[in-house]
Amino acid sequence: MKTFIHLLRGINVGGHKKIPMAQLRECYESIGLHNVKTYIQSGNAVFQSEDEVLKSDLENAILGSTGFEVPTMLFSPEEWKSVQSDMNTVFVQLPEDHKAYITLLETAPSATEVNRLREKLGLEESLKVVGRAVYLSYPKSLAKPSINNNVLEKILGQRATTRNQNTVNALAKMIEQL
Incomplete structure (x- = not known):
């Protein structure tokens, strides 16, 4: 399993682009990610995958789950x-x-x-x-x-x-x- 760190930009700030962390975890799990953990409400996630993960796939999954675009950053451990x-x-x-x-x-x-x-x-x-x-x-x-x-x-x-x-x-x- 490969581990990834995913940061979302500009969510849950001033009532805009609200994403509950439970919804974010469900979104990631729905595309086959494992051991999804989030940290505070500002869009910080750690997860594992059997395959490589593309930032664009994560952003598209978030768009599908929330209805709005969220810029993100993806990091390896x-x-x-x-x-x-x-x-x-x-x-x-x-x-x-x-x-x-x-x-x-x-x-x-x-x-x-x-x-x-x-x-x-x-x-x-x-x-x-x-x-x-x-x-x-x-x-x-x-x-x-x-x-x-x-x-x-x-x-x-x-x-x-x-x-x-x-x-x-x-x-x-x-x-x-x-």
Whole structure:
């Protein structure tokens, strides 16, 4: 069996694109996926399959189940463990008064795109890009960071979805328990 991590973007936020996690689990099971587990209501799933799984097949199944399109990201356990390891390295010296987020991308950005992101950073903000992950941190006192998910998508020209450290760690633990 192969294990996968699937992240949904923009569901259950502000009353839009509501998908109960029970419905998401049923949707995945209906297309033959096994050991489906979800984490919190923001669209985080771990599952197993006897075959390769395509992101487009998952998105089509969600569309069929809910009636609306949901952008998603698909990761292997190796990719996810790398994201977690890099996160722990990048944020190891992070002051307690800072927030830290990991934005996950469809593809790794080019050096030019990363430089465009850096140009948007405020003085108190920090950014590091490793593969498909963008690690952002800034002081909790900062009312509005310069870079958010929408800014990233616009600059990079691709879909992105953001998670916090707790979610990254919880999904890594779920992988280990399968």
